[in-house]
Structure formats: structure tokens, C-alpha cells
Amino acid sequence: MYVRPAAATAAAFLGFTLTLLGGTAQAAAPGPGTASPAGPATRRAEVGEPVVYAHRGAAAYAPENTLDSIDLARRLGFDWVENDVQRTKDGELVVIHDDTLARTTDVEQVFPDRKPWRVKDFTAAEIARLDAGSWFGEEYAGAFVPTLREYLDRVQGNRQKLLLEIKNPGLYPGIEEQTLKVLGEAGWLDERHVSQRLVVQSFSADSVRIVHGLRPDLVTAFLGTPTVPDLPKYAEFTDRINPWHTTISADWVAAVHGLRGPHGKAMEVDTWTVDDAATARKVQAMGVDGIITNAPDVVRDAVGGV
Template sequence: MRLSRSARPALVVSLLVAGLTAPIATAAAGEPGRSDRPDVIAHRGSSGVAPENTLAAITTAREHRADSVEVDVQRTADGELVLLHDCTLERTTDVEEVFPDRESYALSDFTSDELARLDAGSWLSPEFAGEPIPTLREGIRALGPRTDLLLEVKVCAGEEDLGKAVADALREIPGYLPRAVATDSLVVQSFDHDETRAFHDELPEVSVGLLFGARPTDAELADAAGWAQQANPRHTLTDQALVDQVHALGLDINVWTVNAESDMRAMIDLGVDGVITDYPQVLREVLRAG
């Protein structure tokens, strides 16, 4: 994961809010030393071929030579941090078979021991039968020393203080945080910008990113430039003007979720810093082909 750009002077932020960034954006597009090859970021692991957010998906992403793995983190009823995208368990586990009489299948209503009874792999293929829901610690261990982590804090209804809980959990993994900070191999992001800020307040030395489901406004980007390192929008919202605007503010931009080869090439041509994809092996081939 490349080091984030240095923040521009406050004047740039003021100009952005005023809508006067075109000259600055043009200059930033030609900034010396910028790589024209984006990071390959495996979305929920190599989720195109392995069950998302599992150890199998993470290890497959390593085999596919992903630069970074993006996973989602949530909290169980007994406070364990685990990797899962959906707020409920039905889509990617056999929870309805194992616990047929439960009134709620929200992950936050299950303990870690209960989750350990679930199969999180068979929904995709019998090949992955018995694949468990991993803990955050298990997921980090599966990354190994050469693959970076893009960790999404998934805030579901009723969840509070998850950003702080993630910070606390990362502190408790022996040796992980000093190494991750020294190598710039960890970024924490979320659609919930308040929880992102709460995490940042706890661990300001760790890079953070803001996810955007709608095109970010000038004001949102100006605010992000004051404390975050990344602004990460949906790829269908991203054009050259947005990429240049984000770069002019000293931020990196990772786009999601890019699965078609034509879209991969389009994002590469725009000069984004990272491409988040279910198929990192395909993106790697697209980059190799030039």
C-alpha cells in the first residue's frame, strides 16, 4: 500500500469549497513520482472464487498476488470481532438450519460460540463446506507479512462505539500495530464517517479512508482532507474530475467494486490509486498486459 500524499496547504481546501480547483487538479494529475499502476485490492478476499470474508478467500487472494485484502468487521453479542459483510447471517451461512427457531438472525444477536457452529462456505460451493466465520485476529494472521489490509468497519443498526472497539482489538494483537504502522500496511475505512473518526481519534497513526455510496461533495472532500488519507467511492461515480479533485487534496482514491475488465482498464486510465475487485487475479493480468 503506497504512502498517502502529503496534505496540501489550507488554501487548497478553501479553493475546493469555492469550486475553484481546476488549475490545481491539472497540476496534480502530473505530479512527479505518482505510480500509474493502482494497488490490486481483493474485495472480501478473492470473493469471485472463494466464499467472501473467509480464511479461504484471504489465502486465495494471497495466491492471486493481491496487494491488499479488503474485509468487513462486525461485533458479536459477546464482543468478539469477526469478519462478515451482511448485518444478518442468512445469505452466507446455514444459520437457519442450525438455529431454526431463532427470532433474529442478526450477527449481533449471536455469540462467538454460536457462530463457530455455522458453515460459511457451502453457500458458494461444496468445495468450501465447513469454512468458518473467522475472527479479526484469524483474518490478520491469514494475511501473512506481505499482504496489506483494508479493513471496513461495518456499522449495523443499533451498533455503537464499533470504531473504538476495532482500535482496542488491533492493540491487543501482539506486535501487529507497530509493524502495520511502520510498513503502512493497514487502512481502516467505513461508510459511517463518525465511526471512522472515532477510530482515528483512538489510533491517529493508522491511515483511514471514507467510503462514499454517492458522489462526494466538495464539502465532504474538504473535510476528509483535514484528517483522512483516502476517499473511496463507487467506481460508477468516478471520473477524471473526481480523481483529480481527490488527488489535489492530498488524498488517495480506491474505487469499488470493479469486476469487468473494461471497467478495470477505465479506472487504471483515470489514475486511481487502488482498484477493489472480486477478481484480483483478473486485475493482475490486466495490469500485466498493459
């Protein structure tokens, strides 16, 4: 058994905050750069309370980016889950946050001579051998790193919605096209999924621009906090700006809302990663549209989000 005591202790503590309240989610909003006729106050009244996104699943309570984590998010009543996509040595897309396997699997024990244990240096079959749950807690021993296709099938089976992050695209040339191919093969690029159940995001503006160019109908998001003067450039290819919560103000959020994205709708702001009630209420007061969180129940209780 491979357990990291600090993670297990934190998980046990956070587990006390679980609730079984239900929740729903807001459909994603789809020319660029023009001002929205509705001011932020009117717009907030129209869209209601912030959408709550389960970051890497219910990652405060189950091992992140595993099927167990998204299943727990479903049991807690959350429709929207967020994940991270990277690529193996033999070209399989897998769901994992770090570009190495060391933090969230037992790769150091299974493959001790393969340091620094980068995802891109292992085949999908090798990664499938790893335990991706014991580091978090004994009850999750045997959890595995899912392929993107396995993950999509589970999200579909759970009737959930997906905020998909293309991670480290500079390490994986062509990952945008490949991600869209897998999404299409899994039935996620039909009109219903595209309009209601899927958002693709990245920290790379170039990656978001590529996705928008390949599938202009998709809702996209850029992860970061561009300056207000630069926002119109982003409005040409992305529908949302998703910043770290420490980097924003109410005025900045209002500036994003004042622009229209490529689908002709007011741009949105989904902030991350907010895990406590006080911060959740703070960003809600700024007017954000969504909150991405490891502890979705805590945030929902604080802001009444859906």
C-alpha cells in the same frame, strides 16, 4: 450440505478466469485541505499503476471474508485484502459483510427459530458452529466465520496487508475503540504495520473521524462520493476517499488528488467494486490510485496493477 446453486454456478464460471501471475502492493499514503503542488498527471507518474485490493479476499473464487478467500488471494499473488468487521452478542469482533448471517452461512438450518439471524443476536460460539463455505461450493464445506483476531493472524502469516472496514458502526457503539484494541493486541499498530500494511475505512464519516481521533497515525478512508465542495471537510480526518466506480469522473478524482489529507500528503482514491476488464481500464484512465475487486486477477491483467 448447504449449497446455493446460483452461487456455486457463478463460482464455477468465474473460476475459469483465474491466473497465477504475481503481484505486489503500494504502501499506503498518509496539513489537511491544502492543494497538492503536483497535478494529477505528475502524481500518477509518481505512484505508478493502481493498487489492486482483493475484496473480501478473492471473493469471486472462494467464500468471501473466510480464511480460504485470503489464502487464495495470496496464492494468486495479491498482498492487499479487504474485509468487514462486525460484533457478536457477547462482544467478539468477527469478519462478515452482512449484518445478518443468512446469505453466507447455514444459520437458517442450524438455528431455524432465530430469524432474522442478525450477527449481533448470536454469540461468537454460536457463529463458530456455522458453515460459511458450502453456500459457495462443496469444496469449501466447513469454512467458518473468522474472528477478527483469527483473520489478522492469517493475514500476518500470509505477509499480506489489510484494508479493514468497520461495518455498520451504528449497530455497535464503541466498535472503533474495540477494533483498535484488537489490532493492537495482534501487533498491528506498530510503526511498520501502520505505515505500510493497514488502512481503516467505513461508510460512516463519524466512524472514520473517531478512528482518526484515537489513532491520528493510522491511514483512514471514507467510503462514498462527497461533492467537490465538501471534500475539504473530509480532508481534515481522512487520507482517502473510496467511491463506488459508477459515481466518479476524472475531474472528481483530480479534485480529490488536489487536496492534502491529515498526514500532509495528497489524498487518494480507491474505487469499488470493479470485476471486469473494461471498467478497470475506465477507472484507471480516470486516475484512481487503487481498484477494489472480487476478481483481482482480472483487474490486474487489464490495468497492470500491483
